[in-house]
Amino acid sequence: xxxxxxxxxxxxxxxxxxxxxxxxxxxxxxxxxxxxxxxxxxxxxxxxxxxxxxxxxxxxxxxxxxxxxxxxxxxxxxxxxxxxxxxxxxxxxxxxxxxxxxxxxxxxxxxxxxxxxxxxxxxxxxxxxxxxxxxxxxxxxxxxxxxxxxxxxxxxxxxxxxxxxxxxxxxxxxxxxxxxxxxxxxxxxxxxxxxxxxxxxxxxxxxxxxxxxxxxxxxxxxxxxxxxxxxxxxxxxxxxxxxxxxxxxxxxxxxxxxxxxxxxxxxxxxxxxxxxxxxxxxxxxxxxxxxxxxxxxxxxxxxxxxxxxxxxxxxxxxxxxxxxxxxxxxxxxxxxxxxxxxxxxxxxxxxxxxxxxxxxxxxxxxxxxxxxxxxxxxxxxxxxxxxxxxxxxxxxxxxxxxxxxxxxxxxxxxxxxxxxxxxxxxxxx
Amino acid sequence: xxxxxxxxxxxxxxxxxxxxxxxxxxxxxxxxxxxxxxxxxxxxxxxxxxxxxxxxxxxxxxxxxxxxxxxxxxxxxxxxxxxxxxxxxxxxxxxxxxxxxxxxxxxxxxxxxxxxxxxxxxxxxxxxxxxxxxxxxxxxxxxxxxxxxxxxxxxxxxxxxxxxxxxxxxxxxxxxxxxxxxxxxxxxxxxxxxxxxxxxxxxxxxxxxxxxxxxxxxxxxxxxxxxxxxxxxxxxxxxxxxxxxxxxxxxxxxxxxxxxxxxxxxxxxxxxxxxxxxxxxxxxxxxxxxxxxxxxxxxxxxxxxxxxxxxxxxxxxxxxxxxxxxxxxxxxxxxxxxxxxxxxxxxxxxxxxxxxxxxxxxxxxxxxxxxxxxxxxxxxxxxxxxxxxxxxxxxxxxxxxxxxxxxxxxxxxxxxxxxxxxxxxxxxxxxxxxxxxxxxxxxxxxxxxxxxxxxxxxxxxxxxxxxxxxxxxxxxxx
Numbered sequence: 001x002x003x004x005x006x007x008x009x010x011x012x013x014x015x016x017x018x019x020x021x022x023x024x025x026x027x028x029x030x031x032x033x034x035x036x037x038x039x040x041x042x043x044x045x046x047x048x049x050x051x052x053x054x055x056x057x058x059x060x061x062x063x064x065x066x067x068x069x070x071x072x073x074x075x076x077x078x079x080x081x082x083x084x085x086x087x088x089x090x091x092x093x094x095x096x097x098x099x100x101x102x103x104x105x106x107x108x109x110x111x112x113x114x115x116x117x118x119x120x121x122x123x124x125x126x127x128x129x130x131x132x133x134x135x136x137x138x139x140x141x142x143x144x145x146x147x148x149x150x151x152x153x154x155x156x157x158x159x160x161x162x163x164x165x166x167x168x169x170x171x172x173x174x175x176x177x178x179x180x181x182x183x184x185x186x187x188x189x190x191x192x193x194x195x196x197x198x199x200x201x202x203x204x205x206x207x208x209x210x211x212x213x214x215x216x217x218x219x220x221x222x223x224x225x226x227x228x229x230x231x232x233x234x235x236x237x238x239x240x241x242x243x244x245x246x247x248x249x250x251x252x253x254x255x256x257x258x259x260x261x262x263x264x265x266x267x268x269x270x271x272x273x274x275x276x277x278x279x280x281x282x283x284x285x286x287x288x289x290x291x292x293x294x295x296x297x298x299x300x301x302x303x304x305x306x307x308x309x310x311x312x313x314x315x316x317x318x319x320x321x322x323x324x325x326x327x328x329x330x331x332x333x334x335x336x337x338x339x340x341x342x343x344x345x346x347x348x349x350x351x352x353x354x355x356x357x358x359x360x361x362x363x364x365x366x367x368x369x370x371x372x373x374x375x376x377x378x379x380x381x382x383x384x385x386x387x388x389x390x391x392x393x394x395x396x397x398x399x400x401x402x403x404x405x406x407x408x409x410x411x412x413x414x415x416x417x418x419x420x421x422x423x424x425x426x427x428x429x
Numbered sequence: 430x431x432x433x434x435x436x437x438x439x440x441x442x443x444x445x446x447x448x449x450x451x452x453x454x455x456x457x458x459x460x461x462x463x464x465x466x467x468x469x470x471x472x473x474x475x476x477x478x479x480x481x482x483x484x485x486x487x488x489x490x491x492x493x494x495x496x497x498x499x500x501x502x503x504x505x506x507x508x509x510x511x512x513x514x515x516x517x518x519x520x521x522x523x524x525x526x527x528x529x530x531x532x533x534x535x536x537x538x539x540x541x542x543x544x545x546x547x548x549x550x551x552x553x554x555x556x557x558x559x560x561x562x563x564x565x566x567x568x569x570x571x572x573x574x575x576x577x578x579x580x581x582x583x584x585x586x587x588x589x590x591x592x593x594x595x596x597x598x599x600x601x602x603x604x605x606x607x608x609x610x611x612x613x614x615x616x617x618x619x620x621x622x623x624x625x626x627x628x629x630x631x632x633x634x635x636x637x638x639x640x641x642x643x644x645x646x647x648x649x650x651x652x653x654x655x656x657x658x659x660x661x662x663x664x665x666x667x668x669x670x671x672x673x674x675x676x677x678x679x680x681x682x683x684x685x686x687x688x689x690x691x692x693x694x695x696x697x698x699x700x701x702x703x704x705x706x707x708x709x710x711x712x713x714x715x716x717x718x719x720x721x722x723x724x725x726x727x728x729x730x731x732x733x734x735x736x737x738x739x740x741x742x743x744x745x746x747x748x749x750x751x752x753x754x755x756x757x758x759x760x761x762x763x764x765x766x767x768x769x770x771x772x773x774x775x776x777x778x779x780x781x782x783x784x785x786x787x788x789x790x791x792x793x794x795x796x797x798x799x800x801x802x803x804x805x806x807x808x809x810x811x812x813x814x815x816x817x818x819x820x821x822x823x824x825x826x827x828x829x830x831x832x833x834x835x836x837x838x839x840x841x842x843x844x845x846x847x848x849x850x851x852x853x854x855x856x857x858x859x860x861x862x863x864x865x866x867x868x869x870x871x872x873x874x875x876x877x878x879x880x881x882x883x884x885x886x887x888x889x890x891x892x893x894x895x896x897x898x899x900x901x902x903x904x905x906x907x
Contacts, residue, residue, distance in 0.1 A: 003532065004529055004545055004549045004552060005499070005529070005530045006528065006556075007509075007526075008506075008530050011499055011503060012500030015499075034476055034568045034600045035475065035599055035603065036473070036475055036477075036478055036599045036605075037473065037599070038473030039473060039474070039476070039503075040476070040504050041500050043479075043507035044499075044502060044507070047507060048503075057892055058472070058819045058841050059819050060473055061473075062472055063471075064471050065600055066603060070600055080469040081469075081471070083470070084469060084471075087894070087897070088470065088820050088894060089894065100498060100569040101600055104568075104573070105572070128569070129533050129534055129538050129569055130534070131534075132499055359552075379510075380525055383524055386522075400506070400510045401510075
């Protein structure tokens with residue numbers, strides 16, 4: 001059960017849903033919330049997710065619920081706000097998101113939505129108190145796929161895949177990571193629906209049932225969407241522990257996709273050979289001054305798992321500690337995350353903690369002070385790294401210290417960016 | 430309920446929402462027929478919680494509790510960055526703000542969140558032994574009716590930390606500054622208990638906003654030191670001792686006319702400390718007036734004149750040179766801060782033609798100030814009290830054919846191809862003559878090289894329909 005938290009590392013359900021929607025160009029969120037929910041979640045989710053403001057929206061339309069709406073209900077206000085939003089804003093999809101206020105007073109938003117027949121308008125119940133950023137991502141995925149994804153007419157497209165499990169703005173490098181996975185799959189002749197990012201549109205959701213399969217980069221996220229695609233559209237999912245990072249994990253991923261889609265093994269192996277050669281030509285220049293650190297990682301399950309595998313399996317670092325900061329309630333999901341963190345080409349698995357309270361995270365890191373020499377964490381870990389005199393890499397959410405456009409750490413080439421970063425003096429202390 | 434304070438909406442002669450030519454607006458106001466105005470369509474705004482956080486969070490050796498679901502701590506995450514920047518610029522060790530969220534969930538909404546609040550207070554004490562714990566209310570904790578005052582009454586005895594409730598529920602006001610009002614109300618009621626002040630003749634309270642950076646603070650310190658005064662800066666990064674020391678001061682002043690006015694009046698009422706607040710040290714005449722006002726209170730006029738003469742000699746040549754290059758430009762001045770008024774005053778220094786002014790609200794003070802300034806900007810200048818309605822701003826910017834945009838909301842103006850400057854700069858001096866010279870350079874630079882904004886506007890559209898720009902910008906006002 002959610003307990004009190006110091007320095008939260010996620011926003012509320014509405015914040016997660018808003019971040020997810022804003023990652024799709026030309027989607028107009030309409031907030032049925034108090035006056036400040038947009039700003040609060042921008043500051044807490046999008047701003048902390050690498051400083052980049054969303055590219056399309058300025059400020060979303062909002063019902064600005066005040067005392068009057070709390071007491072008498074906000075549906076009239078919602079109706080006129082939707083009307084104004086459609087008149088003023090030019091969007092491919094309008095999506096009403098509810099906040100705590102509408103959720104508590106129980107506004108029947110669906111009844112108002114039903115009045116707008118000829119408009120691409122949907123509604124997501126996103127009262128903030130019902131969950132965190134991840135729940136918001138799941139809710140947005142459900143609403144978008146329910147509303148937009150049409151049943152497939154003919155045979156599936158054997159050379160198209162859907163990609164899920166990377167949460168925009170919670171994964172700081174979501175745009176760059178999506179780009180790299182798309183690039184690699186394109187080399188294999190496979191088209192990727194990434195759904196989110198500057199080159200995408202809501203059209204990707206409309207086409208999604210035609211894909212050969214879903215690739216899901218998480219042991220615990222997107223379970224609902226997985227089921228919907230299997231039951232309703234006959235699209236199976238391939239699950240991976242994380243978005244692959246570094247040559248070992250990426251090659252494993254490429255072979256798995258090649259097998260699942262029945263790609264020509266010779267072509268797959270040729271791409272792998274070329275990509276690995278490229279990466280290793282840079283690795284070799286590091287041989288003179290690479291350092292072996294004893295590392296602690298603090299962050300979301302996906303980034304921590306992917307980074308740990310690269311650092312240990314490819315870069316020869318010593319895994320000591322992994323702190324996963326996601327609020328994961330389900331026992332099976334927790335076990336899956338822990339198992340993924342232990343699956344390393346190294347005899348001693350790291351100590352694994354699932355903890356998201358700043359004070360307790362700091363206590364955990366302090367307990368390992370004699371064993372760790374480098375911390376990969378959020379902006380909140382800089383303080384701890386200074387105290388423990390560890391090297392520090394600003395690597396996970398929340399991060400308001402650097403601007404992140406399309407830098408990614410995923411795949412073959414992304415890991416080179418991480419090596420550049422950790423060998424830049426700015427990131428050392 | 431005594432700790433809740435008043436909404437701006439409830440103040441005498443305070444209005445929001447309307448728009449029109451300044452002469453009409455002022456006529457309406459003086460004739461007593463101005464009204465609060467609503468819109469049938471709005472974009473999201475600030476809420477009182479954000480402005481309240483900006484008053485409370487940076488208090489030294491304090492913990493801030495968001496009695497709220499997770500998302501409401503977002504503004505605190507942002508403010509954490511501002512506090513860390515300030516610490517870095519003053520050489521203080523890197524340290525996170527101590528933020529606790531009660532992380533209210535569905536069960537708490539039904540069963541109440543008071544137990545979690547008790548636990549949060551307990552954890553704040555156990556973890557950090559702070560001097561102040563600020564308890565920030567939210568929409569959720571407000572609607573379910575958690576009795577935070579009862580929790581405080583129950584827990585305060587025996588605690589070193591002073592518990593301060595801040596009733597900044599998001600839905601309580603459409604005027605965001607209500608949040609800072611209620612935060613100062615909490616400070617006044619809870620931090621000033623049992624004070625027996627001993628007057629310190631050289632001490633001046635300076636109310637500053639978090640937007641006032643370390644260099645601004647150092648410069649204000651220098652200005653006041655020229656009068657032999659020691660500055661006690663609050664609330665940003667102040668300690669409990671600094672707050673309590675306020676009661677010993679000779680005089681108070683504020684660098685935002687709308688900010689903390691109740692607190693300043695309280696200090697005058699209770700401790701006989703006079704204050705100046707209506708003039709801010711932004712713009713040359715205003716800087717002179719600001720320092721002279723304080724000097725008059727403490728009998729140091731000659732020192733003030735000597736200092737101002739030195740500063741003018743140092744900075745005016747540069748300011749005059751730039752004025753020659755930028756005078757006559759058509760400028761839109763829009764900000765939610767009360768600095769917007771000072772921006773209008775800046776127009777006098779730079780010889781701008783002001784084509785529109787946006788403020789968050791309108792009251793006696795604003796009316797007087799704008800009347801004084803109307804020679805500069807003319808009676809037909811558009812005045813909007815809309816508080817960040819970006820779609821209206823976009824519409825107006827296109828119609829007004831402005832050369833320059835000054836104030837809050839630069840992102841959208843730049844995306845429309847208009848060079849824009851936001852004068853809040855935490856890494857620079859923005860007050861006094863030095864700040865004026867620095868701003869002059871920024872304005873000239875923005876006009877001299879508009880390449881980024883021009884090409885950006887050519888490549889990217891704002892999200893509004895083309896048809897919107899042909900509409901009356903105030904179409905949704907009812």
